[in-house]
Amino acid sequence: MVTLAEVARRAKVTGATVSNVLRNPQKVKPETVERVMAAIRELGYRPNLTARALARGRTSTLALMLSNITNPFYPEFVLAAEREARKRGYFLLVCNTDDDPAITRAYLDQIAGSLASGVIVMNTDLGERELTDIARKGIAVVLCMWEHVQASLALPCVTVDFAAAGALAAAHLSGLGHRKFGALVGAGSGGPQTIRLDGFAAALAAHGHPEKSLAVVQSHDSIESGYEGAMQLMRGKPAVTAIFATNDLMAIGAMQAAADLGKRVPDDLSVIGLTDITLAHQFRPALTTIRLPTADIAARSVALALEMVEGTAPTQERYVVRAPELIVRESTGPRKR
Amino acid sequence: MVTLAEVARRAKVTGATVSNVLRNPQKVKPETVERVMAAIRELGYRPNLTARALARGRTSTLALMLSNITNPFYPEFVLAAEREARKRGYFLLVCNTDDDPAITRAYLDQIAGSLASGVIVMNTDLGERELTDIARKGIAVVLCMWEHVQASLALPCVTVDFAAAGALAAAHLSGLGHRKFGALVGAGSGGPQTIRLDGFAAALAAHGHPEKSLAVVQSHDSIESGYEGAMQLMRGKPAVTAIFATNDLMAIGAMQAAADLGKRVPDDLSVIGLTDITLAHQFRPALTTIRLPTADIAARSVALALEMVEGTAPTQERYVVRAPELIVRESTGPRKR
DNA sequence: TTGAAAGCGCTAACAT
DNA sequence: ATGTTAGCGCTTTCAA
Numbered sequence: 001m002v003t004l005a006e007v008a009r010r011a012k013v014t015g016a017t018v019s020n021v022l023r024n025p026q027k028v029k030p031e032t033v034e035r036v037m038a039a040i041r042e043l044g045y046r047p048n049l050t051a052r053a054l055a056r057g058r059t060s061t062l063a064l065m066l067s068n069i070t071n072p073f074y075p076e077f078v079l080a081a082e083r084e085a086r087k088r089g090y091f092l093l094v095c096n097t098d099d100d101p102a103i104t105r106a107y108l109d110q111i112a113g114s115l116a117s118g119v120i121v122m123n124t125d126l127g128e129r130e131l132t133d134i135a136r137k138g139i140a141v142v143l144c145m146w147e148h149v150q151a152s153l154a155l156p157c158v159t160v161d162f163a164a165a166g167a168l169a170a171a172h173l174s175g176l177g178h179r180k181f182g183a184l185v186g187a188g189s190g191g192p193q194t195i196r197l198d199g200f201a202a203a204l205a206a207h208g209h210p211e212k213s214l215a216v217v218q219s220h221d222s223i224e225s226g227y228e229g230a231m232q233l234m235r236g237k238p239a240v241t242a243i244f245a246t247n248d249l250m251a252i253g254a255m256q257a258a259a260d261l262g263k264r265v266p267d268d269l270s271v272i273g274l275t276d277i278t279l280a281h282q283f284r285p286a287l288t289t290i291r292l293p294t295a296d297i298a299a300r301s302v303a304l305a306l307e308m309v310e311g312t313a314p315t316q317e318r319y320v321v322r323a324p325e326l327i328v329r330e331s332t333g334p335r336k337r
Numbered sequence: 338m339v340t341l342a343e344v345a346r347r348a349k350v351t352g353a354t355v356s357n358v359l360r361n362p363q364k365v366k367p368e369t370v371e372r373v374m375a376a377i378r379e380l381g382y383r384p385n386l387t388a389r390a391l392a393r394g395r396t397s398t399l400a401l402m403l404s405n406i407t408n409p410f411y412p413e414f415v416l417a418a419e420r421e422a423r424k425r426g427y428f429l430l431v432c433n434t435d436d437d438p439a440i441t442r443a444y445l446d447q448i449a450g451s452l453a454s455g456v457i458v459m460n461t462d463l464g465e466r467e468l469t470d471i472a473r474k475g476i477a478v479v480l481c482m483w484e485h486v487q488a489s490l491a492l493p494c495v496t497v498d499f500a501a502a503g504a505l506a507a508a509h510l511s512g513l514g515h516r517k518f519g520a521l522v523g524a525g526s527g528g529p530q531t532i533r534l535d536g537f538a539a540a541l542a543a544h545g546h547p548e549k550s551l552a553v554v555q556s557h558d559s560i561e562s563g564y565e566g567a568m569q570l571m572r573g574k575p576a577v578t579a580i581f582a583t584n585d586l587m588a589i590g591a592m593q594a595a596a597d598l599g600k601r602v603p604d605d606l607s608v609i610g611l612t613d614i615t616l617a618h619q620f621r622p623a624l625t626t627i628r629l630p631t632a633d634i635a636a637r638s639v640a641l642a643l644e645m646v647e648g649t650a651p652t653q654e655r656y657v658v659r660a661p662e663l664i665v666r667e668s669t670g671p672r673k674r
Numbered sequence: 675t676t677g678a679a680a681g682c683g684c685t686a687a688c689a690t
Numbered sequence: 691a692t693g694t695t696a697g698c699g700c701t702t703t704c705a706a
Binding site: 001003004005015016018019020023047048050051052053054055056057 | 699700702
């Protein structure tokens, strides 16, 4: 392995100068820069990131904690996050917690022990307390996509207005003339995605729908679970004509359930999801959904975390909430009497 | 930050002993272990992984290079890989190369400069030469899921018998009585997935089908592209009654194309995929496919890489080829008259 | 503009 | 069984 010292020797300077050439070239005489660069090239030198991290007191890696990357939402997020990190010279460590507090804690422990200089926490069964503790150890932690944001003011957070997302769905369905609604509520690590539902229910009420016009079923964030939940909903009476799922996977499951019951989407049943994962528009019928600016949030989270790490974080932006957007496709339509 | 030295002071021993307690407790008197552990607990000490890495000459991270995690095959792979890595005390760095040689090279550069002590390379547009070079720098590199394995004997490799996978598909379709076949050939970083196709074509020939009974269309690894490709295939004459796609995403696209053409799957058209991603069984009709032992391969790759890193790699197993398996579901059926 | 020197926190011989 | 010591490769004051 070629070291800084070898380069220095070859360029007839000391390590300090080589180090400067690498990071503050303007502090070195152009002529010397030349010579050092030549030595670097000839020797095929690559800085040792570990040594650099030890000397500087921080690594060039960022950890991303999520529950399970197998949920199609995450890969889209990870891609965007990794791009932003790379752009800034950082690497991304992906940590699947499987919603297991033990795994989560173990990761956090190592991170606090200098695995990464920042963490983006997408969900967790840990209390905010534990997170705040590790933040106090000098690691940049940013919460991401959290629903119960008001409870998390202590830590920076980038997320979307989930209540507004639910409201958008309600307005769309109500505007289409529907009267009997069903909601499939998924569950994240922090329990059911109630904010999305609350936003939906509140908007329904605001549009003049009585409380009993909405039937709710708890479900999990998967096609299979959405299928089961929708079955329950459709067997209820009076049958619902519109279903809001708090995430796209469940919405897709609902469409499959409708098909199995001989109902046509959107003629007999409207289905609207939330997130707009790639699969949403690839499915038939293409899913109407509430789009979350996933890539944007990913990039912003990474940027925020790194600004904190590098001590350039503007205090203003420690709390960013993006807006959701209605995307109308083929799975929703006017109520046919 | 609590350091080893502080723990040592509190436990009234030296750093060496604390270090031993952490990694070779059997070398330390039980009584002392107790005392040190107590100090660690009281101080909330966490070893600094960076310092450890520098001292030991290797990091506790493993890099995984893949083209784009957004392809549903990868998350399944990543999950399994990360679990195996964690089990062994390592962390996983995910590197999306986007099939861009510049990005790939940049990553490899940093890895060689001590970012990770091993890399799993899932595909690349780089020559084997470049990979061998970085392996020579002392980094464990293992190739994974490569098709043209025979060309890669210099580097360890864990993959599956893609020709056999193609053959399995051919045997299934042929056994169902089909006579006119279409193949959708996807493209990885190294060009089209020809081995899969070759295996398919050879098996077709072996089953007595003349060469002209097979129409081939080049495509990309996506639903959209599979859709387009299948359209081409079905417009050809005589129309094919069975389509083999070299990956599941394209197969799903083919099923959608059939639906749009008013053809029923499997009655009018049989479709078989390859990989068995999760989506394959979630789709309607559920996709018949050739299953690749993804999780198994991921775990094996990580295990192999880490064994190499830790110098315990058995020379025998530097080259492992797993077998594919036919999974019959709803998208294939006997040719109807 | 460049050099000297003292670490960063931990590991690993080698001593004791 | 525990301590001493010399690094690992780089960064970073502080001098020159």
